Amino acid sequence: MGKVMVLGAGPAGVSAALYARRGGAEVMVIHKGLKSGALGKAELIENYYGLETPVSGAELERRGIEGARALGVEFVEDELVELAYGDDFKSFKAKSPQAEYTADAVIIAAGASRKTVSLPGIKEFEGHGVSYCATCDAFFYRGRIVAVLGAGEYALHEAEALLPHAAKVYLFTNGEEPEAEKIPAGVEVCRERLASLQGGDRVEKAVFEGGRELPLDGLFIALGTAGSTELARKMGVMLENGSLKADEHGATNVPGIFAAGDCTGGLLQIAKAVYQGAEAGLGAVKYLRGKS
Known part of the structure; x- marks a missing residue:
């Protein structure tokens, strides 16, 4: 069928990986390290479906990842600096300072970019320098x-x-x-x-x-690391209010690139991220089937 590359190992990314893998795709999840995202830093998660008692965000993250690994999802820890088309302009490649990864479809689920700079002139000169x-x-x-x-x-x-x-x-x-x-x-x-x-x-x-x-x-x-928005900008993905714009199935305006979770804006909650990840995973599988 093809390979799906998921950027981010939070609830949206892991959910997307699960659904893409169950749909028959080979799946690789690239992440910056466990506990690097919002979920891994959360002290306690409570009032969430299936949890009788509160658990730490790190523990919930671990459970999700281990469940995906059991299905054959590959997890790679690396810091990406670029997302681009493959040499055939039909596939995609992601680069880090040490490695390059390729896939037939990409799901961006690396969370919301939270590091900004507020200095006189930055906002005023956007698009003008x-x-x-x-x-x-x-x-x-x-x-x-x-x-x-x-x-x-x-x-x-x-x-x-x-x-x-x-x-x-x-x-x-x-x-x-x-x-x-x-x-x-x-x-x-x-x-x-x-x-x-x-x-x-x-x-x-x-x-x-x-x-x-x-x-x-x-x-x-280029502060910090390249987040969802920065990587998507390089591929021409449309933004809306600073977030990635995706339809109800997670598809962006760039064929083969999907988005899910906090990077799409709106309610920053686990339940929403898991749902959007499922839609994006299914959307990526449908896209790959259409290519074959």
Whole structure:
């Protein structure tokens, strides 16, 4: 039938994996580590169907994952930095700093992105010098001065995507030390804390807390790790109020990509995530059957 890649091991992701696997697909779940999501950090889950007494979020997460493993679902712990089409433009591939994974359909269930930045100029210049996808927009900054805001592997990946196009690439770590031991050649690290972006119709300069100013044509936001929204943006998935837009069966506007759980917005509850995961899993199976 084909392979389904599920991004996220929370209630939505595991539910999607169960239904896709029972539908006959080979299923791989890629996650950032147990207890990294909202469920794993919850102290107690109570008043939930099937639970006579409260259990910790970590325990409920463990039970769900073990149930999926028993059906043959594969779980891989890794941090993804990119989602793209495969070489045939019919399949998909996901990349981490260490590996590459391929599948015939993708279910994004990596939760809601909760790490944001609130600085003067960020919101005002979105689409006018502030971007969230280097792969998408690097071409528009040919010969320009750009920066990536972030200090992790995801930020470094975005900086590398900009190097072949931009005249100068900075990495704004905002007071943090870069996570990578080796910074790509051509990327200049700036450890000062960013205070604001300034300009007219577009970004013209970055201003740091000490008052220093730096000419700048574009800023790419890549804080923390690549969440559902960031990965989806790179594939052209439509957003609605900052969340992934999916129909009642979990299908996005991009054929073969489905979404479920907190990343779709609305009620952030386990029951809703499990339901949406089931719909997305069934939707992915139906999609694969249509391809064969």
